[in-house]
Amino acid sequence: MQVPVDDYLAEVLAACRQDAGELNSSIPELARADPDQLAVAVCVGGGRVYAAGDAGARFSIQSLSKPFVYALALRDHGVGFVESKVDVEPSGDPFNEISVEEESGRPRNPMINIGALTVHALVGEERLDAAQRFERVRAGLSAFAGRRLEVDEAVFTSELDHAHRNLALAHLVRSREIFTLDPHEVVEGYSRQCSLVVDTRDLAVMGMTLASAGRNPLTGEQVVSEQICRQVLSVMTTCGMYNAAGDWMTDVGIPAKSGVSGGVLGALPGQAGIGAFSPRLDAHGNSTRAVAVCERLSADLGLHLMSPP
Numbered sequence: 001m002q003v004p005v006d007d008y009l010a011e012v013l014a015a016c017r018q019d020a021g022e023l024n025s026s027i028p029e030l031a032r033a034d035p036d037q038l039a040v041a042v043c044v045g046g047g048r049v050y051a052a053g054d055a056g057a058r059f060s061i062q063s064l065s066k067p068f069v070y071a072l073a074l075r076d077h078g079v080g081f082v083e084s085k086v087d088v089e090p091s092g093d094p095f096n097e098i099s100v101e102e103e104s105g106r107p108r109n110p111m112i113n114i115g116a117l118t119v120h121a122l123v124g125e126e127r128l129d130a131a132q133r134f135e136r137v138r139a140g141l142s143a144f145a146g147r148r149l150e151v152d153e154a155v156f157t158s159e160l161d162h163a164h165r166n167l168a169l170a171h172l173v174r175s176r177e178i179f180t181l182d183p184h185e186v187v188e189g190y191s192r193q194c195s196l197v198v199d200t201r202d203l204a205v206m207g208m209t210l211a212s213a214g215r216n217p218l219t220g221e222q223v224v225s226e227q228i229c230r231q232v233l234s235v236m237t238t239c240g241m242y243n244a245a246g247d248w249m250t251d252v253g254i255p256a257k258s259g260v261s262g263g264v265l266g267a268l269p270g271q272a273g274i275g276a277f278s279p280r281l282d283a284h285g286n287s288t289r290a291v292a293v294c295e296r297l298s299a300d301l302g303l304h305l306m307s308p309p
């Protein structure tokens, strides 16, 4: 018997309503989130979006911005140049660690903070000021989402007030001259980037844009090239879930990225974009319920990339 998709997604959510995990505490404003929120959205070909739960709930994008800003830097400078600044190897360390290649000082990958700060600094031409660079990032992320994204100023201020560790990471990269911008400006721009507001549907559309070789399924805009999507999805596969990337890939098998506000975004090439959201996090900083939702979808629908079709 066929169950309507929305009903099926509601069943998945009901099965994943456990209470494990804690709200993020590194950015005080995020601790004000309603811990019971839970949502899922799936975007398929033609831009059709199926959703269930609190799919209209809004939250700051946080680290879910990283693959998209990486894509923008690749679009501006090409794969070779960006790889000369930020490597593509999994770090195996938590997301805010000092994970660099010893000899060159290159951050290990763009999905952890030290790499993402560097990638933010690479967007656009070097002569851009911080505001212009941020507007380029905002425009790019908005093109992935198919609507203009706005900053949550309270989250931004909260993040910037507690950005000591990101400042240290940015200074470290600057000391090796991997970028030459002022580290304070880089951290400010990166914090604004992390404070852009999305909902779970946006995540599904952004994921589907990556899964559709760079073409936004809602607007039809070719945001980045197919080659860039391949690069971004590959790095998401190996590094997107931080030091839980191996567990994630074996269990779920979908290129994905998580963020400390509780979002998880998946992109299944040629098939679907997936968004899941719930604010309680596990020890790696991944949403406990959003991970469970993705595990369930992957098992039920046979989405694991390594399973035969």
Ligand code: GLN
Residues within 6 Å of the ligand: 026, 062, 063, 064, 095, 096, 113, 159, 166, 191, 194, 258, 259, 260, 261, 285
């Ligand atoms: N803005 C957060 C930070 O820089 C993002 C971290 C995350 O989502 N994992 O720490």
